[in-house]
Amino acid sequence: MxxxxxxxxxxxxxxxxxxxxxxxxxxxxxxxxxxxxxxxxxxxxxxxxxxxxxxxxxxxxxxxxxxxxxxxxxxxxxxxxxxxxxxxxxxxxxKTRPQNIYSNYNDKVIEGIMVDFNIDREIDKEYLKEKITRIMNILDFKYREVLIFKFFEGKDYKEMSDILKKPMGTVATLISRAKKQFREKLKDSDIKF
Amino acid sequence: MSEQNISEKVFEQIKEKKPKPRWHFLIKDYVIWFLGLISLLLGSLALAVVFYTLINNDWDIYREISNSFLKFIIITLPYFWFTFLALFILAAYYNFKNTKKGYKFPFYKVILLNIFFSLIFGFLFYSLGLAHKVEDSFNRDFPLYNEMFNQRKRIWGQVDRGLMAAFVVAVDDKQIVVEDVDGHNWQILKADNFRCPPLPIVEGDALRILGKKIDSQSFEADCILPLRGMRWMRPPLPDERKIMPMRIIR
Known part of the structure; x- marks a missing residue:
């Protein structure tokens, strides 16, 4: 063939x-x-x-x-x-706890995060990448995973539901909680919204 | 290892090997559905026994048993069968969630659907008379159940409190002899202040007798009512029952 x-x-x-x-x-x-x-x-x-x-x-x-x-x-x-x-x-x-995760964020991913979290557009992208990596490192695994699916892998709710074997409503709740945790960590840093 | 090598390496490992056959997964799916269905049916059977127990409860004379209706409900609810029902609903839920598309449905929807079908099958089993057969069988074959989980037996075994469930072993014009839930025989005497409607009594009848204990063999009845449920108390086979002349207590 x-x-x-x-x-x-x-x-x-x-x-x-x-x-x-x-x-x-x-x-x-x-x-x-x-x-x-x-x-x-x-x-x-x-x-x-x-x-x-x-x-x-x-x-x-x-x-x-x-x-x-x-x-x-x-x-x-x-x-x-x-x-x-x-x-x-x-x-x-x-029995390891994920830390220092790999980060290869392209501009599209960063743009997506900036839009979704209303981050000040004037911010230096390299600085933001570093912050995002640090925050992703300390997020709970289940929250980090859905954020990775959403922002990095571009998966929709249906796909996430099929991958994680959870109802779509549960996926929506997970994403909402993940964003909340992410936003809280972001607030603790000096990033402006 | 280069990414190219990962695919090549995996390919080397699986070379000449075949994927698991389709029937392997079909059997797994069928087993999960089968276990789910069995759990649903067993849960429905438990619910049918709950119906049976509730329908045959002593609603008509709850004041004789407890001074409050709420307390009466609390002491007579069939907790054993509710537990049984809950366990099988959870088992059916677990099996359903493990079917291919089960994960798509939220917990409450699966549970509500399960309860809905349990109600339908429960009514069906009750109508077919399976509930009393199960309850009788548990009482006859599992002494632990009979001793520990049969609240009605406990209530109607309180002869000292004036509550007796018994079946008639002999009846003639002068006396009624009954056997109570613990297998003791009693002579039943009619109280002067007998307050219940007259009841035709024949040998083998199961009765609820209210009154007071006179001595270790005699009980004075001020009310005799038919016993609903608790069929396990009676002699098991109807054809063993002798039809004796009827005596009306007035």
């Missing part, structure tokens, strides 16, 4: 093809390895090897459970769910 054609296929089509021929799973992995690795690094304090272990386990579990994929879901929601569960398992095993 020509490379170009495979890249144009949807996730669902690639899942169907993988079930017929294993090699196609490679394309799915390549499609998701970078976003998932960023997600793991943003959410955890794992070193690169640990993060890659989580990613590997995620891919292996995804492959073995391909027949369990519910086609009414987005494949991305499903694989993020597996990754989320794998991350929680790894936390439990290592």
């Amino acid at each position: 020509p490379e170009l054609k495979v890249e144009n296929l949807s996730d669902q089509e690639l899942v169907d093809l993988t079930l017929k021929s294993q090699e196609n799973f490679l394309y799915l992995m390549k499609r998701y390895q970078q976003p998932l690795l960023f997600y793991i690094k943003r959410l955890s304090n794992f070193d690169p090897d640990q993060a890659e272990d989580v990613l590997q386990e995620t891919f292996i579990k995804t492959y073995y459970n391909l027949n369990d994929f519910d086609k009414s879901l987005k494949f991305s929601s499903w694989i993020y769910r597996i990754c989320h569960n794998q991350l929680i398992d790894s936390y439990r095993k290592t």
Whole structure:
């Protein structure tokens, strides 16, 4: 199958093809390895090897459970769910508390946060990035995760609901509480609203 | 390790291996739904027993049992079956939440839906007569339940307080002999101030007898009423029941 054609296929089509021929799973992995690795690094304090272990386990579990994929879901929601569960398992095993998380904030992410939290537009973006990183470090895990989904991964409520396996109302409450905690931490700093 | 290598490495690990078959997940789904359904039905059965217990409660003479209606309710509620019901509602909730789409529904919706179906099935089971069979079976087969959780047995076993539940073992023109909830036989004497409507009594009848204890074998009744519920007290098989000449207490 020509490379170009495979890249144009949807996730669902690639899942169907993988079930017929294993090699196609490679394309799915390549499609998701970078976003998932960023997600793991943003959410955890794992070193690169640990993060890659989580990613590997995620891919292996995804492959073995391909027949369990519910086609009414987005494949991305499903694989993020597996990754989320794998991350929680790894936390439990290592018993580490996430700190000093990875931060690669592009301008779009920063813009989104500035708009959502009504932050003074005159502020130096590098300074703001540093503050955001510091605040994200001290947020509760569940709140940090939904903020990462919202601002960094661009997930909507439905996708977050499918990933976290929580009703949409609960996701909305989580986001609202996460924003409240984030805003409180932001107030404690010298950032102007 | 480069990102390229992660995919390659995983691919090496899964090479020649197949995903788990679809039936594996289907069976898991069916088992979860089956357990959820069983929990719902068992919860409904518990609710049917709650209906049975409440319908057959001593509402007509609650003043004889307690001086306050609220206290009467508190002492006669079937806590055992309410606990049973709550446990199975939670079990059904847990199973439903673990179905593929169960997580989409908030806690209160799942619980309300569960209660709704429990009410429907509970009424159905009650109408089919399953509730009294379950209650009888628990009383006959589980002495601990009978001793600890049967509030009515406790209430109607207070012979010293003038409350006796019993079934008639012998009846003739002169006397009634009954066996109480603890298996003791009593001769029932009619009090001069008998205050209840006359009741046809035959052998095997289950009765609520109000009055006072005379001695270790005699009880003076000032009111005799049919006993609702508590069928476990009676001889189990109807065909064992002898039809004796009826005696009317007036």
